[in-house]
Amino acid sequence: MTPISLSGEVADAVNSGRPVVALESTILSHGLPPGRNRDVADRVERTVRDAGAVPATIAVLDGRPVVGLSSAELDRVCAADAGLDKLSLRDLGPAVGLRRSGATTVASTSALAHAAGIGVFATGGLGGVHVGAAESWDVSADLGALSRIPTLVVCSGVKSVLDIPATLEVLETASVPVLGYRTDDFPAFYLRSSGHAVPWRVEDPAQVAAVVSAHRCYSGSGVLLANPVPAESEMDRELHDRLLAEGLELVRGNQVSGKDVTPVLLEHFHSASGGVSLDANEALVLSNARLAAQVAVELA
Numbered sequence: 360m361t362p363i364s365l366s367g368e369v370a371d372a373v374n375s376g377r378p379v380v381a382l383e384s385t386i387l388s389h390g391l392p393p394g395r396n397r398d399v400a401d402r403v404e405r406t407v408r409d410a411g412a413v414p415a416t417i418a419v420l421d422g423r424p425v426v427g428l429s430s431a432e433l434d435r436v437c438a439a440d441a442g443l444d445k446l447s448l449r450d451l452g453p454a455v456g457l458r459r460s461g462a463t464t465v466a467s468t469s470a471l472a473h474a475a476g477i478g479v480f481a482t483g484g485l486g487g488v489h490v491g492a493a494e495s496w497d498v499s500a501d502l503g504a505l506s507r508i509p510t511l512v513v514c515s516g517v518k519s520v521l522d523i524p525a526t527l528e529v530l531e532t533a534s535v536p537v538l539g540y541r542t543d544d545f546p547a548f549y550l551r552s553s554g555h556a557v558p559w560r561v562e563d564p565a566q567v568a569a570v571v572s573a574h575r576c577y578s579g580s581g582v583l584l585a586n587p588v589p590a591e592s593e594m595d596r597e598l599h600d601r602l603l604a605e606g607l608e609l610v611r612g613n614q615v616s617g618k619d620v621t622p623v624l625l626e627h628f629h630s631a632s633g634g635v636s637l638d639a640n641e642a643l644v645l646s647n648a649r650l651a652a653q654v655a656v657e658l659a
């Protein structure tokens with residue numbers, strides 16, 4: 360038996376083939392500040408429901424991978440003193456075996472969603488190849504996970520703090536289809552455009568579902584659907600570029616490495632932008648949740 364707990368609602372929906380959307384918890388515990396994170400957790404789940412699907416937020420609690428966190432469990436993940444580890448896919452075995460608690464990244468959320476029978480997953484930004492990876496070898500495990508796990512990941516591209524062309528190259532090598540939602544340009548999280556082309560453009564949820572169904576006949580990999588941040592919530596490019604340069608300098612100066620890099624960069628954006636980046640972050644997550652639910656409805 361796979362050690363994994365589905366909430367009653369999620370289990371019912373999966374068993375009866377109703378649409379379900381998986382949601383990650385690292386974005387709550389490590390990507391957004393306490394207080395705001397709990398609010399976003401509720402709004403994202405409500406958005407999925409309003410679009411006709413069942414939300415399943417995922418985390419590991421006391422050694423138990425939970426798919427479909429209850430309200431009390433969301434409180435725990437979002438608490439200021441939660442102290443949760445950030446668990447990528449390689450950390451699931453240790454966290455379960457050692458009865459630890461932690462928040463799941465894109466890589467580990469995809470794995471648990473797939474194990475639970477859920478094929479659609481919404482998040483903010485995918486991890487990718489970091490700037491300077493030729494020296495540091497810092498390439499997110501999200502990319503390897505997408506190459507092996509057949510989930511549809513709906514995101515707003517990759518954070519602009521990453522090396523975007525290198526990330527797109529790795530996705531190509533990994534045979535992961537990259538779809539631009541109503542765009543020809545791969546989005547850069549806080550910005551609608553990275554200046555790098557997407558290989559395929561799709562116009563509506565039915566097209567996405569058709570692509571995903573066809574892809575599953577030929578490959579066991581995931582599919583990436585890149586949905587730009589809503590135009591009214593996009594960050595000012597100049598402010599963005601300044602914060603990015605500062606954030607990268609902070610990471611270098613303090614010798615931040617490994618899984619701390621992404622949270623440190625995001626925190627710098629949030630504190631130094633006076634909340635502008637938080638508004639963009641929330642808006643894009645909600646938009647991705649809505650789109651993921653629409654696709655899940657089409658697939659079901």
Ligand code: PSU
Binds near residue numbers: 486499
């Ligand atoms: N995007 C966000 N906030 C986040 C992340 C992405 O807006 O917190 C998290 C996701 O969980 C993603 C992880 O899987 O960062 C990637 O981390 P790393 O680069 O260490 O693999």
Ligand code: MN
Binds near residue numbers: 497499500617618620
């Ligand atoms: Mn990394």
